[in-house]
C-alpha cells in the first residue's frame with residue numbers, strides 16, 4: 384500500500400515511512416492511494432472472528448508489505464481482556480428502543496483514544512526496534528490525548544514521552560491519571576499557561592528542524608494515519624455485532640472534535656461496510672456542524688473557542704477534516720491545497736456549498752450540535768428512563784442522534800468516554816456518583832510526578848536535551 388499527501392507534492396510512501404510521522408513534508412496529510420474493498424462474503428466470514436483477529440484482517444492491507452506473524456502478535460498483545468475489560472473488547476450496549484451505544488472506551492484511560500493508541504505504542508516500538516532507533520514524543524494535552532498517549536507508551540523501549548499540559552487547568556481526575564505514572568520514560572511537564580501555550584511550544588520545537596533531527600522528536604496527534612486505521616476496526620466490529628444480517632443498514636452517530644473518529648467511520652464505509660448514514664455531533668464549538676449544514680468551513684480562533692462540559696470536543700479547527708475533503712473531491716490535491724492553504728489563509732473560510740462534492744457529502748454525513756443544557760437533560764433522561772449513565776461527550780452524540788433516528792434503521796452512538804471521567808457533570812445531571820473501575824479508586828491520592836515549566840520554549844528544549 385502506498386500513501387499520498389492531500390497536498391500532492393510529497394512522494395508516495397509506505398506505511399513504515401509514515402507511521403512515525405505526522406504531517407507530510409508539503410504540509411498535507413497522508414491517505415492511502417486506494418481503499419481495500421470488503422465484500423459481503425468476507426464480512427460474513429469475519430463474524431466468526433474475535434476482535435484481535437478482526438483487527439489483523441482489517442489492518443493487514445494498510446500495513447502491507449508487513450510481516451504477518453509480527454502484526455498478528457502485535458494485535459493479539461494489544462486487544463486483550465486485561466487492557467479493555469472484556470473479551471469482546473468493544474460492546475454494543477442498548478440504551479432504548481432505537482439507540483444503542485458502541486462501547487469503545489473501556490481501555491486504561493476510559494476514553495476511545497486507547498483503542499488506537501494502545502496499538503500505536505506497540506507499532507512504534509516495533510518500527511523503532513527494527514532500525515535500532517529512538518523516538519522522543521513531544522505533545523500537548525488538555526486531558527484525554529495526553530493520558531491515552533502516556534498509558535500507551537509507558538515502559539516502551541526506545542520511546543520517551545514529554546507531555547505538556549496547562550498547569551492547574553485539567554480536572555483532578557485527568558491530572559491524577561497522568562501525574563501518577565512514575566515510569567522513567569514518561570515526563571509530565573506542567574506549563575504555566577493555557578492549552579494553546581502548550582501547543583505553541585510544541586509547534587516551535589517541531590519547527591526547529593535541527594533540534595528535531597538531533598533529538599529524534601516525533602509527535603502523537605490525531606493526524607497520525609495509524610490512529611485512523613486502528614479506529615476503522617471498531618466500526619467493522621460494531622457493524623457485525625449490531626446487525627442481524629450482513630447487508631442490513633445501520634446509522635452511526637459520532638461525537639466529534641478533530642474529525643478523527645468519524646473519518647474512520649467514513650473510511651470503513653468507503654471500504655464497503657454497509658453503513659447507511661453517519662451523524663456528526665458537536666458541542667457548542669460547532670465548526671463541523673456549520674460546515675455540514677451550510678457548506679462553509681470557518682475555523683475559529685482560540686478566543687472564539689468555548690470551554691464546555693464536553694471538553695474533549697472543544698476544538699477551533701478539525702485537523703483531520705482535510706483528509707475527508709480531499710477524498711470527497713476525488714483526490715484532487717491542487718484543489719485541496721487551494722482550499723486549505725490559499726483560501727483559509729486569505730479569507731479565514733472556504734465555501735463548498737455550490738460544489739457537487741458537497742451534495743455527496745450531505746448524502747453521507749448529516750450533523751447537529753448540542754449544548755450544556757441539552758447535555759445535562761440527555762444524561763438525566765438516560766439515567767431516569769433507562770438506568771444508563773453516559774458521559775457528557777456521548778450525551779452530545781445521543782442528543783443529536785435522537786433528531787436523526789429513522790424507523791427500521793438501528794442507530795449506534797459511539798460511547799467516546801466513561802462517565803467516571805467526568806464525575807462533576809454526571810453529579811450535576813443526575814445526583815449520582817459514577818462508579819469507577821476498582822483499580823482507579825485511589826487515583827487522586829497517589830503521589831504525583833511532574834515538573835513545572837515556564838511558558839518558554841528554551842526551557843522546554845533544555846529539559847528535553849537533558850533527559851534524552
Ligand SMILES: *Cc1c(COP(=O)(O)O)cnc(C)c1O
Pocket residue numbers: 494495496527528605638639640641642643644645695696776799800
Ligand atoms: C477525542 C475525543 C472526542 C473527539 O474525537 P475526534 O476524533 O477528535 O473527533 C470525543 N469524545 C472524547 C471523549 C474524546 O476524548
